[in-house]
Amino acid sequence: MWPTLISLGPIAIHSFGVMVFLGVFLGGFIWWQRGKEEGMEEDSLVDIWLTAGVISLITARIGQILSHWQDFGASWYKMVFFTKFPGLSYEGAWLGAILTLIILVLKKGWNMWQALDLGVLALVMVEIFSWLGTLLAGSNLGKATGWWWGLKFPGVETSRQPVQILWFIGLWLLYRLLAKWEKTYRSFNWYQQENGEAKPGLLLAVYLIVLGLLKLSLGFLTDIKELSYGLGLNQWFGVILMIGGGLILLFRSGKLNELKLKTATVKLKPRLKRKKRGFDFK
Numbered sequence: 001m002w003p004t005l006i007s008l009g010p011i012a013i014h015s016f017g018v019m020v021f022l023g024v025f026l027g028g029f030i031w032w033q034r035g036k037e038e039g040m041e042e043d044s045l046v047d048i049w050l051t052a053g054v055i056s057l058i059t060a061r062i063g064q065i066l067s068h069w070q071d072f073g074a075s076w077y078k079m080v081f082f083t084k085f086p087g088l089s090y091e092g093a094w095l096g097a098i099l100t101l102i103i104l105v106l107k108k109g110w111n112m113w114q115a116l117d118l119g120v121l122a123l124v125m126v127e128i129f130s131w132l133g134t135l136l137a138g139s140n141l142g143k144a145t146g147w148w149w150g151l152k153f154p155g156v157e158t159s160r161q162p163v164q165i166l167w168f169i170g171l172w173l174l175y176r177l178l179a180k181w182e183k184t185y186r187s188f189n190w191y192q193q194e195n196g197e198a199k200p201g202l203l204l205a206v207y208l209i210v211l212g213l214l215k216l217s218l219g220f221l222t223d224i225k226e227l228s229y230g231l232g233l234n235q236w237f238g239v240i241l242m243i244g245g246g247l248i249l250l251f252r253s254g255k256l257n258e259l260k261l262k263t264a265t266v267k268l269k270p271r272l273k274r275k276k277r278g279f280d281f282k
Helices: 015-037 042-067 076-080 090-108 112-137 163-187 202-221 233-253 255-265
Strands: 004-008 011-014 226-228
Touching (some): 004 015, 015 042, 042 090, 090 233, 112 163, 112 202, 163 202
């Protein structure tokens, strides 16, 4: 749609890069603000966020190279100069950011679940602007469609499914939900444990479940290479996210422990004694 915002000779400012920068900036502000309210060190919050951003960029490039090896081969030039040979892996960036946050938070001795609840709000903001960037750049195109809602992109003959817009709407609704539940989830009876405590981790679980559902469902509107059972790599990644989110929800809400306790306390009905008959052996 608008891949290049400004072009001055050899210097070009691309819309995708600008949107990602805005997302990282606003996401970092959310991470810093929420963390400061929880009593975390401000300098450490900034350092962790910047480190996670750099690591995620590296892992995103590595993921792109590994998943499209035929395009890069053994050329280090193509691998390093991503401005001439663009491409970043969403899964690589996501895993790099999450793992870096977990490692650095544990190293600081902070509550991991509390920090991840704060982190997912920031990550959603980054993802919202990243999908806006793909819309402007005309990348991550959906399948061809002849319906009125199809989007036209420069250099593309057929209209495409508006997957970028659907991703934006889904992520924005997710952010609104997480921001609302952040303040109220401790009063949810269904999430509280027997002692009335509501442990952090709900926001992370909901984020994983919804993100996985979006990847699975919207993957059917995208041209993907099937991996197995009619699903692509991105969709299987979404399935894993949903399963992980569901397990975290059970674990952090105490429902898994309650299920184990109920199973352990189930008593079998005593077997009825058979009336002895004359021919029975003793």
